[in-house]
Amino acid sequence: METLLLNADAVDDHSPMPAVVDAVRDAFAAHARGDAVMPPKSYVDLPQYGGDFRSMPAYLQTDDWDAAGLKWVNSHPENPRRHDLPTVMATMCYSDPETGFPLAIMDGTTLTTKRTGAAAAVATDRLAVRDASTLGLVGAGVQAGAQLDAILTVRPIETVVVADADAERARAFVETIGDRVDARVGSTPEAVACDVVSTTTPVREPIVDAEAVGDHTHVNAVGADAPGKHELADCLLMAATLVVDDREQCTHSGEINVPYAAGRLTDDDIHAELGAVVIGEATGRTDADGVTVFDSTGLAVQDVAAAHVVYERASAAGAGVSFDLLGR
Incomplete structure (x- = not known):
């Protein structure tokens, strides 16, 4: 057997968003049913380089397939300035659960972008109003595009309002999506009044006030991925x-980490994990619901599920570069 090497373009080409959304939905269900093994994310801090590594292993089993893998990802904020490299880079090792054979080594950065958007789509499908047609994007980076691509698979979005601290970046993003939806640049209050909102910023002081959000808006809070990050007002x-x-990850480093650490928000304020909603153990949106919020930190089972999609499709298409990693 040989291992398949897949670069960013190959991962992108073989991860159609509808398939990734379906696979990530299956991953949340497996996690909720106990059909997954997902140790806590581990960190290797490197203060001498101003960065860290994070390892995210997982195994999951669905009715139709099972898969295992490990994502190895860094965060070095000084990379762009010092080394002309991205701040975050990820590599995914996708393995055969039965034998442990490394089936593929693939770019994990593109994979992460897509599975993050897919998770928001799964949440939007369960928590947003059924006829949601407007989407607000707070933050106009790469993840904003993934949010739009994914949410379009579950709701008939017609209008998109984009808000970003960098007005030029917001305008540039609007130009890239204008052929698919009616898109315009707006303020953050205008964006968060939409039916569905995705926030993808790294801020540490909340930028979304309760008064600005629509009465029945669903918010995907995606930006917070470390202690201290905080996009939405506590109220x-x-x-x-x-x-x-995931309760543990979210209380440690998700959107809720700041008010949770301060005791302003407790376990009783958390309705459910998304997996429980997916399998029907907890309710999704009801007629009585007003604002709903999904706190997304990103789970290793999502990475493995997305990698499954990529590997199966790339293998069938003869894509990538096969090589004898074991040298046998």
Whole structure:
């Protein structure tokens, strides 16, 4: 057997968003049913280089397939300035659960972008109003595009309002999506009044006020991925129906980490994990719900599920470069 090497273009070509959304939905269900093994994310801090590594291993089993893998990802904020390299780079090792054979080594950065958008789509499908047609994007980076691509698979979005601290970046992003939706640049209050909102910024002081959000808006809070990061006002979080991808991760480093650490938000304020909603153990949106919030930190089972999609499709297409990693 040979191992398949897949670069960013190959991963992108063989991860159609509808398939990734379906696979990530299956991953949340497996996690909720106990059909997954997902140790906590581990960190290797390197203060001498101003960065760190994070390892994210997982195994999951669905009715139709099982898969295992490990994502190895860094965060070195000084990379662009010092080394002309991205701040974050990820590599995915995708393995055969039965034998442990390394089936593929693939770019994990593109994979992460897509599975993050897919998770928001799964949450939007369960928590947003059925006829949601407007989407607000707070933050106009790479993840904003993934959010749009994914949410379009579950809701008939017609209008998109884009807000970003960098007005030029917001305008440039609007130009790239204008052929698919009616898109315009707006303020953050205008964006968060939409039916569905995705926030993808790295801020540490909340930029989304409760008063600005629509009465029945669903918010995908994606930006917070480390302690201290915080996009949504505490009063908004406490008043909303709050769903998390993983309680431990979210209370440590997700959108809710700041008010949770301060005791302003407790376990009783968390409605459910998304997997429980997916399998019907917890309710999704009801007629009585007002604002709903999904706190997305990103789970290793999502990476493995997305890698499964990529590997199966790339293998069938003869894509990538096969090589004898074991040298046998």
